[in-house]
Amino acid sequence: MKIALLGYGRMGKTIERLATERGHEIVFKIKDDVANYDLSKADVAIDFSVPDAAFHNITTCFEQQVPVISGTTGWLEKYDEAVEICKEKNGAFIYASNFSLGVNLFFELNRKLAEMMRPFKDYSVSIEEIHHTQKLDAPSGTAISLAEQIIENSDKKGWKLDHAAEGEIPVRAKRIENVPGTHMVSYDSKIDSINIEHIAHSREGFALGAIVAAEWIRDKTGVFTMKDVLF
Numbered sequence: 001m002k003i004a005l006l007g008y009g010r011m012g013k014t015i016e017r018l019a020t021e022r023g024h025e026i027v028f029k030i031k032d033d034v035a036n037y038d039l040s041k042a043d044v045a046i047d048f049s050v051p052d053a054a055f056h057n058i059t060t061c062f063e064q065q066v067p068v069i070s071g072t073t074g075w076l077e078k079y080d081e082a083v084e085i086c087k088e089k090n091g092a093f094i095y096a097s098n099f100s101l102g103v104n105l106f107f108e109l110n111r112k113l114a115e116m117m118r119p120f121k122d123y124s125v126s127i128e129e130i131h132h133t134q135k136l137d138a139p140s141g142t143a144i145s146l147a148e149q150i151i152e153n154s155d156k157k158g159w160k161l162d163h164a165a166e167g168e169i170p171v172r173a174k175r176i177e178n179v180p181g182t183h184m185v186s187y188d189s190k191i192d193s194i195n196i197e198h199i200a201h202s203r204e205g206f207a208l209g210a211i212v213a214a215e216w217i218r219d220k221t222g223v224f225t226m227k228d229v230l231f
């Protein structure tokens with residue numbers, strides 16, 4: 001498979017290494033305006049760029065009829081618009097706040113735990129994420145996904161970074177050198193605490209998941225999620 005990398009930083013480089021090991025070819029390593037390139041020789045594009053560039057990168061792929069996988073976080077207020085454009089252009093698109101198999105299993109656990117905890121009002125829920133100090137957005141896309149899953153399966157009405165009001169889930173974001181990505185969901189009462197945690201030991205899980213998604217989508221059209229790919 002011929003892959004165009006939109007963004008060639010920590011994730012782009014990890015994807016290049018793992019994709020090459022799986023027999024794929026990297027035909028573009030793009031760090032500037034993707035509209036300057038003719039992507040037609042790529043079978044698929046994988047976007048791990050920056051929040052300000054993601055929407056433009058993704059919709060340019062729809063224009064150029066190249067299936068696109070995006071893991072860039074921090075641009076999600078434009079996700080619905082991207083989905084509309086994908087449908088108009090008959091494109092192919094998967095966005096995931098986290099492509100690793102482990103986190104996608106963790107998402108299922110998070111949904112189930114929220115459902116189980118719903119009747120037990122003595123417990124208060126909170127989310128903590130820890131990432132490396134170069135991360136541009138806070139909270140992480142994964143923490144936002146976790147919060148949204150809890151909201152769907154509980155009486156919580158929203159989430160807030162640091163200082164949550166009544167009925168909202170507090171989300172804490174810590175930045176520590178070299179941490180690839182750690183997420184914890186906690187339910188605390190006076191009597192005890194229940195914690196679930198996912199710790200990424202490297203970026204390989206994110207990169208492998210994005211490559212598997214790219215292999216899966218290459219001959220399809222439509223808007224999909226990692227649930228379609230993995231389960």
Ligand SMILES: NC(=O)C1=CN([C@@H]2O[C@H](COP(=O)(O)OP(=O)(O)OC[C@H]3O[C@@H](n4cnc5c(N)ncnc54)[C@H](O)[C@@H]3O)[C@@H](O)[C@H]2O)C=CC1
Nearest residue numbers: 007008009010011031048049053071072073097098099206
């Ligand atoms: N969904 C997931 O599983 C994961 C998502 N991420 C997200 O992916 C994004 C990238 O993460 P990293 O690789 O760690 O960041 P990074 O900062 O190492 O790399 C970003 C790259 O994008 C490039 N870039 C800047 N403007 C661009 C443009 N207009 N078009 C294309 N490329 C452009 C930069 O030059 C740089 O090479 C972040 O939003 C991060 O949160 C990171 C890891 C996993």
Ligand SMILES: O=C(O)C1=N[C@H](C(=O)O)C[C@H](O)C1
Nearest residue numbers: 073097098135140141142181
């Ligand atoms: O920026 C990162 O590094 C990561 N970003 C994603 C996020 O915002 O959830 C996924 C992963 O945790 C690493």
